[in-house]
Structures are given as structure tokens and as C-alpha cells.
Amino acid sequence: MNILLVYAHPEPKSLNGSLKDFTVSHLTLAGHTVEVSDLYAMNWKAALDKHDGADDDKQVRFDPSSASLYAFSNGLQSADIAAEQQKLDRADMLILQFPLWWFSMPAIMKGWIDRVYACGFAYGVGEHSDSHWGDRYGEGRMAGKRAMIIVTTGGWASHYAPRGVNGPIDDLLFPIQHGILWYPGFDVLPPFVVYRTGRVDEPKYRQLCDELGKRLDVIEQTQPIQWHRQNSGAYTIPELTLREDIAPGEEGFPIHLIP
Amino acid sequence: MNILLVYAHPEPKSLNGSLKDFTVSHLTLAGHTVEVSDLYAMNWKAALDKHDGADDDKQVRFDPSSASLYAFSNGLQSADIAAEQQKLDRADMLILQFPLWWFSMPAIMKGWIDRVYACGFAYGVGEHSDSHWGDRYGEGRMAGKRAMIIVTTGGWASHYAPRGVNGPIDDLLFPIQHGILWYPGFDVLPPFVVYRTGRVDEPKYRQLCDELGKRLDVIEQTQPIQWHRQNSGAYTIPELTLREDIAPGEEGFPIHLIP
Numbered sequence: 001m002n003i004l005l006v007y008a009h010p011e012p013k014s015l016n017g018s019l020k021d022f023t024v025s026h027l028t029l030a031g032h033t034v035e036v037s038d039l040y041a042m043n044w045k046a047a048l049d050k051h052d053g054a055d056d057d058k059q060v061r062f063d064p065s066s067a068s069l070y071a072f073s074n075g076l077q078s079a080d081i082a083a084e085q086q087k088l089d090r091a092d093m094l095i096l097q098f099p100l101w102w103f104s105m106p107a108i109m110k111g112w113i114d115r116v117y118a119c120g121f122a123y124g125v126g127e128h129s130d131s132h133w134g135d136r137y138g139e140g141r142m143a144g145k146r147a148m149i150i151v152t153t154g155g156w157a158s159h160y161a162p163r164g165v166n167g168p169i170d171d172l173l174f175p176i177q178h179g180i181l182w183y184p185g186f187d188v189l190p191p192f193v194v195y196r197t198g199r200v201d202e203p204k205y206r207q208l209c210d211e212l213g214k215r216l217d218v219i220e221q222t223q224p225i226q227w228h229r230q231n232s233g234a235y236t237i238p239e240l241t242l243r244e245d246i247a248p249g250e251e252g253f254p255i256h257l258i259p
Numbered sequence: 260m261n262i263l264l265v266y267a268h269p270e271p272k273s274l275n276g277s278l279k280d281f282t283v284s285h286l287t288l289a290g291h292t293v294e295v296s297d298l299y300a301m302n303w304k305a306a307l308d309k310h311d312g313a314d315d316d317k318q319v320r321f322d323p324s325s326a327s328l329y330a331f332s333n334g335l336q337s338a339d340i341a342a343e344q345q346k347l348d349r350a351d352m353l354i355l356q357f358p359l360w361w362f363s364m365p366a367i368m369k370g371w372i373d374r375v376y377a378c379g380f381a382y383g384v385g386e387h388s389d390s391h392w393g394d395r396y397g398e399g400r401m402a403g404k405r406a407m408i409i410v411t412t413g414g415w416a417s418h419y420a421p422r423g424v425n426g427p428i429d430d431l432l433f434p435i436q437h438g439i440l441w442y443p444g445f446d447v448l449p450p451f452v453v454y455r456t457g458r459v460d461e462p463k464y465r466q467l468c469d470e471l472g473k474r475l476d477v478i479e480q481t482q483p484i485q486w487h488r489q490n491s492g493a494y495t496i497p498e499l500t501l502r503e504d505i506a507p508g509e510e511g512f513p514i515h516l517i518p
Contacts, residue, residue, distance in 0.1 A: 010308040011321040046305035046366040049269040062270040064358075065413070099323075103438035104363055107305040107373050111366030137424060154324070158498040162510035165396060165489055165499040171511055172434055174426060179362035230424055239417040240424040251421035252430055252511055 001032050001146075001220065004091035008039045008098045008109040015197050015205070016099055016152055022209050023095070023150065026216050035087055039108045045080065046111025052078050069119035077118065084116040093146040093219065094186060096176070099197075100153040103172050113180055122184040133237050137178075138229030140185035146219065147186035149173060150212070152194040160195065169193055174253045178227060187224035226258040260291050260479065263350035267298045267357045267368040274456050274464070275358055275411055281468050282354070282409065285475050294346055298367045304339065305370025311337050328378035336377065343375040347401070352478060353445060355435070356409040358456075362431050372439055381443040392496050396437075397488030399444035405478065406445035408432060409471070411453040419454065428452055433512045437486060446483035485517040 005023060009016035020036070027034050037044075050062040053071030071077045077085075088094065098105045105113075117123065122142070126135030135141075151173070153160070160169040173191055181188045192215050194200070194208055215222075228234035234243055247255040264282060268275035279295070286293050296303075309321040312330030330336045336344075347353065357364045364372075376382065381401070385394030394400075410432070412419070419428040432450055440447045451474050453459070453467055474481075487493035493502055506514040 010306070010323065013320045014322070040306065040308065044306075046370060047269070047299065047303075048360075048365065049299065061272045063273070064269065064360075101307075101323075102369075102372050102376065103434035104369065106307065107366045107370030110361075110363065110369050111305060113361050114366050117361065156497070156499070158500055161498075161500055163501045163514060165494050165501070165515070166438065167433060167512050167515070168510060171430065172438075175362035175431055175434070179425065179431075235424050238415070239420075240415070241417055241420055242422045242424070251427060252513070253426050254511070255422060256424070256426070 001092040002090055003027055003032050003034045003093045003095060004037065004087050005034055005095045005097060006037045006039065006109065006112060008106045008112075010040045012041075014099075015194070015200055016097065018205070019150065019152070019194070019208070019212065020097055022212065023097070023216065026213050030217065035091070037084060037087065037112070039112055042080075044108050044112060045078075045115070046108050048111065048114040052081060052115055054078070065119045065124065069124060072118040072120040078115075081115050081118065084112065085118070085121055088116070088142070091145060093148070094142075094181070095148050095150060096181075097150040098152075100151050100172075103166065105176065117180075117184070128238075130237060132231045133235075133240060135185070136183050136230055138182060138185060138227070139231060140183070142181075143185035145186050146189060146224065147181040148189040148219065149176065149181075149191040150194075151191060152197045154197050155195060157195040160193075171253050177225065178253070178256065182225075182227055189219065189222045189224055227256045228258055260351040261349055262286055262291050262293045262352045262354060263296065263346050264293055264354045264356060265296045265298065265368065265371060267365045267371075269299045271300075273358075274453070274459055275356065277464070278409065278411070278453070278467070278471065279356055281471065282356070282475065285468075285472050289476065294350070296343060296346065296371070298371055301339075303367050303371060304337075304374070305367050307370065307373040311340060311374055313337070324378045324383065328383060331377040331379045337374075340374050340377065343371065344377070344380055347375070350404060352405040352407070353401075353440075354407050354409060355440075357411075359410050359412040359431075362425065364435065376439075376443070387497075389496060391490045392494075392499060394444070395442050395489055397441060397444065397486070398490060399442070401440075402444035404445050405448060405483065406440040407448040407478065408435065408440075408450040409453075410450060411456045413456050414454060416452075416454040419452075430512050436484065437512070437515065441484075441486055448478065448481045448483055486515045487517055 007020045024034050053067050054076040098109050158164055159166045162168045177188045192212055266279045283293050312326050313335040357368050417423055418425045421427045436447045451471055
């Protein structure tokens with residue numbers, strides 16, 4: 001496969017840096033082609049603004065969505081944005097690798113999403129009708145591609161357990177896995193999560209690489225997380241609420257999983 | 260009260276810009292002192308890196324937590340970070356105002372959190388013992404201060420309803436409200452959420468200001484969201500999982516609310 005690894009950590013000699021190097025070499029040895037967007041090394045511009053389109057002088061009032069659609073549709077995007085979109089287009093799989101900072105991705109990676117996910121590219125696509133509400137949540141430009149998160153955190157696994165004080169890791173990752181990856185059509189594999197990074201010594205690191213390597217060996221066969229597709233009939237349109245006979249009486253992120 | 264409004268939108272003439280101006284003037288007229296951190300206007304640096312401390316040449320390997328603690332403890336932080344910390348210290352209340360981009364805050368605001376929330380300031384504080392696991396989730400430097408989110412989104416309210424396809428808005432905001440605000444000690448007021456921003460015309464805008472004004476009029480009296488305090492006895496230590504007799508058998512973000 002062609003794999004795009006988008007990676008955000010400020011220190012190459014960090015645990016994240018080592019796991020990134022391991023991932024690249026492991027996948028390459030397995031015959032995959034790996035392209036890396038090392039956001040800190042690239043000095044990636046994080047803040048979406050009017051300079052992201054080439055037409056900014058004509059804009060009386062900058063609207064992020066319409067400006068992004070205009071720039072995308074007319075080839076006027078900043079070169080850095082267009083280059084990342086081309087990487088996505090030629091990838092069969094996207095890996096996002098980052099340390100969990102304040103229960104989400106580092107700002108520089110959020111800025112990769114904010115800017116590369118242009119209107120007309122990752123959202124604002126597809127028709128809206130009585131039975132179809134845009135190509136999203138299982139449909140879209142990324143349909144047929146796979147995605148996976150590799151994330152590290154200083155907290156213990158129990159702090160992220162179903163009853164842990166931080167909230168369950170699957171729920172904390174829902175805005176990313178469902179909202180950022182499933183939305184434009186990626187099939188999302190279960191995440192690889194490293195807990196308690198402060199306690200990773202050499203034996204633990206070797207164990208982590210062993211576990212990660214086993215996950216990477218089966219990325220083409222692993223069953224993705226099975227969420228309901230938005231336009232499959234599971235949701236009312238245009239309200240986009242889950243049909244009452246599916247998970248009746250239940251609420252929250254887990255109801256969107258197909259049992 | 261002294262109120263710090265941290266605001267992130269790239270266009271002053273946007274709905275967000277107008278609501279920010281309304282908020283500032285409404286609170287000022289009510290006798291509050293309002294300080295605004297307009298992150299786009301400030302050209303806020305989003306990416307946390309080794310240049311955030313003044314001692315970067317001596318660092319063989321940049322560790323975000325320990326470097327942040329060292330810089331904070333020794334007065335070596337970047338001036339922009341120290342200035343925001345001082346604003347937080349003199350504020351009685353923090354308001355975060357932003358458009359919901361990809362189910363979270365814009366990158367530039369995430370970068371405000373990543374960088375201003377230094378180790379020793381917003382985390383890594385308090386003792387760890389058999390009955391106390393750091394000053395966090397209801398304790399910490401921000402204890403006694405209030406906080407509130409003002410957020411806009413293009414999606415419909417039903418898309419963010421308890422069974423909506425995007426996930427419930429309260430759950431999407433949990434990583435921010437519980438993980439970023441309650442964590443260092445803020446009492447968090449219910450959020451003010453504007454849906455379907457593309458349909459806000461002049462009458463709707465006046466209605467929004469009316470509703471927001473009423474919320475702002477009672478910010479000193481409004482009951483904060485009542486989550487369990489981490490060190491109150493509700494969680495086992497050091498596992499930090501909710502005691503089995505509280506919300507028995509239940510899982511997910513809502514179990515951390517006091518019924």
C-alpha cells in the first residue's frame with residue numbers, strides 16, 4: 001500500500017520519534033511505500049487564515065468555508081495545502097501519529113486538518129436530498145482508504161478506562177476517529193495507544209515495538225470500526241438522528257457503532 | 260469580575276467577531292472588566308516547541324513537560340506565554356470563544372492551551388499520595404475561577420443532539436470542558452452554542468444576542484456543571500476509576516456528573 005504518515009512531535013529523539021522511525025522502517029520492509037509528513041520538521045503553518053487562498057486581496061469578508069472552496073476549486077490554494085492533498089489522494093492509508101496533549105492532538109496537527117481538509121475536498125461534497133445528506137460519514141473522497149491513529153499519553157490505562165477519570169479513550173478519540181476520519185470516508189482501524197510514556201524503558205520499548213509491529217503486519221486485513229453510514233437509512237434526513245428502532249433509548253457516541 | 264475572553268476567528272466581520280464584540284460591550288456595561296486575547300490578531304504562535312523556553316541550547320533532548328516546568332519555574336518562558344498566564348491569574352473568569360472546526364477548537368486556540376498550560380502552572384501540581392493524586396479535576400491553580408465556552412457551528416442542533424450523527428454536543432465538548440477547564444480547577448458553566456451559522460440573518464442575530472446577553476447577565480450566579488472531584492473519594496487512587504457504587508455498571512463521559 002501507499003501509506004501517508006502524518007506525524008507531530010517536536011523532538012525527533014522522543015518516544016514518538018522512535019515509534020515513527022520504527023513504523024516507517026517496519027512498513028517499508030513489509031513492502032509498503034511510506035510517505036511522511038513530519039509537521040514540526042516541515043514547520044507546518046497551523047492557523048487557517050485568508051492567506052491560505054491566493055485571492056485574499058479581493059475578499060471583503062473572509063469566510064473560511066467559501067474561501068476554501070473557491071481556492072480549492074480554482075487551483076488557488078497555498079502550495080503547502082495542495083501538496084498534502086496530493087499526498088492524501090495517492091495514499092491508500094493514512095496514519096496519524098501524535099502525543100495526546102490535553103485530550104486531543106497537538107495544535108500543529110489540528111492545523112493540518114483545519115487547512116488540508118478544504119471545502120470541496122474533505123467536506124461540502126455530494127448532493128443533499130431527501131435520502132442523502134452529502135457524501136460524509138462513510139462516503140466521500142477518502143472512501144476506500146484506511147486510517148489509523150498511533151497515540152501516546154502520559155496517563156495510565158486505567159485513567160482512560162471505561163470508568164476512568166479522563167474519560168474512555170475510545171470516546172476521547174471519537175471526535176478524531178469518527179469526526180475527522182470517518183467523516184470524509186476513511187475506514188478507521190482500532191487505534192494503537194501507548195499509556196504511561198514516562199515509564200517506557202528499553203524492555204518496555206521493545207515490547208511496544210513488538211505489539212505495534214504485529215498491528216502493522218495486518219493493516220490490510222484488520223476489521224475497521226463499524227459505524228453506521230450516514231446515508232444508509234440508519235439516520236433520519238435531514239435531522240440526522242439515529243432511527244428510533246436502532247439502539248432504542250440509548251444516547252452518546254457508542255450508539256453509532258453497528259452492534 | 261475580571262474576565263478573560265480568549266477568542267479565535269480569522270475574520271473580525273464574522274458572526275464570531277460580532278458575538279465577541281457584543282460580549283465585550285455587554286459585560287463591560289454590566290460593570291465587569293474584560294480583557295481579550297484575540298489570537299488571530301495577536302498572530303499567536305500555535306506550535307509548542309523548544310523555543311518556548313529560553314534555555315533551548317542546553318537541551319540535548321526536548322521533553323515538553325520537563326522543559327515547560329523548568330522554564331515556568333525559572334522565569335524562562337517566552338514572553339507571550341508568561342503574559343497569558345498573568346492574564347489567567349488576574350481573571351475571575353475565562354471565556355473561550357471559537358467556531359467548532361472538525362469537532363474541536365481551531366488549531367490556534369489549541370496552541371494557546373498547549374503552550375500557556377505549562378507544567379507547574381496548569382498541570383503537574385499538587386502532591387501524590389494514597390488519597391490525593393495531584394491537584395486536578397476540581398482543584399488546581401484555577402480553583403475558584405469560572406469558565407464558559409461560546410461556540411458556533413454550521414451544523415444543525417439535531418445533528419448534535421443526544422442521538423445526532425455528530426455525537427452529542429456535551430460529549431464533543433467534554434475533552435475541553437472537563438479535560439481542559441475542570442482539570443486545572445475551573446468551575447465550568449454550561450456552554451452557549453450557536454447552531455446553523457449559515458442561516459443567521461439579522462433577526463436571528465438579534466435573538467442570539469438576546470439569549471447570550473441573558474446568559475452573561477447571570478455568570479456569577481449560574482450553577483456550574485457538577486462533576487465529581489477527583490480527590491473527593493469518588494475515584495479509587497491511583498487507578499482513578501469511578502468507585503463501583505457510583506453509577507454502577509455505567510460507562511462514558513456522563514458518569515462523571517454528580518446526579
